[in-house]
Amino acid sequence: MNYWLMKSEPDTYAIDDLEKQPRKTDHWDGIRNYQARNFMRDEMKKGDLAFFYHSNCNDPGIVGIMEIVKEAYPDFTACDPNSAYFDPKSDANNPRWYMVDVKFKCRFDKTVTLKELKQYSALESMRLLQRGNRLSIMPVNTAEWRFILSLATGKQPA
DNA sequence: GCCAACGTTGGC
DNA sequence: GCCAACGTTGGC
Numbered sequence: 001m002n003y004w005l006m007k008s009e010p011d012t013y014a015i016d017d018l019e020k021q022p023r024k025t026d027h028w029d030g031i032r033n034y035q036a037r038n039f040m041r042d043e044m045k046k047g048d049l050a051f052f053y054h055s056n057c058n059d060p061g062i063v064g065i066m067e068i069v070k071e072a073y074p075d076f077t078a079c080d081p082n083s084a085y086f087d088p089k090s091d092a093n094n095p096r097w098y099m100v101d102v103k104f105k106c107r108f109d110k111t112v113t114l115k116e117l118k119q120y121s122a123l124e125s126m127r128l129l130q131r132g133n134r135l136s137i138m139p140v141n142t143a144e145w146r147f148i149l150s151l152a153t154g155k156q157p158a
Numbered sequence: 159g160c161c162a163a164c165g166t167t168g169g170c
Numbered sequence: 171g172c173c174a175a176c177g178t179t180g181g182c
Binding site for chain 1: 162163164165
């Protein structure tokens with residue numbers, strides 16, 4: 001069981017958009033970064049949990065939790081010339097990009113903001129908080145996961 | 159909208 | 171394989 005953090009720009013796809021899907025499930029498309037892809041393709045397992053992070057917005061931060069319900073399979077938007085994520089260099093027979101399916105689990109009452117995350121020494125080694133970080137999919141360790149959950153719920157970590 | 163940081167591309 | 175140029179991310 002692994003924990004993750006996955007970023008999305010809410011103007012493009014917010015956590016509410018995921019919740020509105022049938023069965024609250026959708027594919028996580030458009031990942032076009034090799035490191036993020038490798039995490040998704042090689043390490044993400046069914047049943048893993050992920051924080052949903054809103055990036056590039058007024059109040060960036062973690063807004064809720066989703067579950068990985070389908071492991072990596074080729075990202076079909078790479079082969080679709082009408083998609084914003086079309087990649088002419090990707091070969092349908094040897095897919096370059098992958099996606100997973102995620103299911104909405106919960107939305108926090110209050111966003112755990114980036115600003116707030118930066119305040120805690122318990123989180124100072126988090127990948128999200130490292131200088132110049134741009135990864136859109138990254139692992140979160142168990143201690144960090146629990147700590148952030150406690151911030152979201154107001155309860156002490158188990 | 160600015161811009162620092164980072165990733166990718168492509169000439170050599 | 172180096173590295174300059176360019177494109178993208180994402181906080182502010």
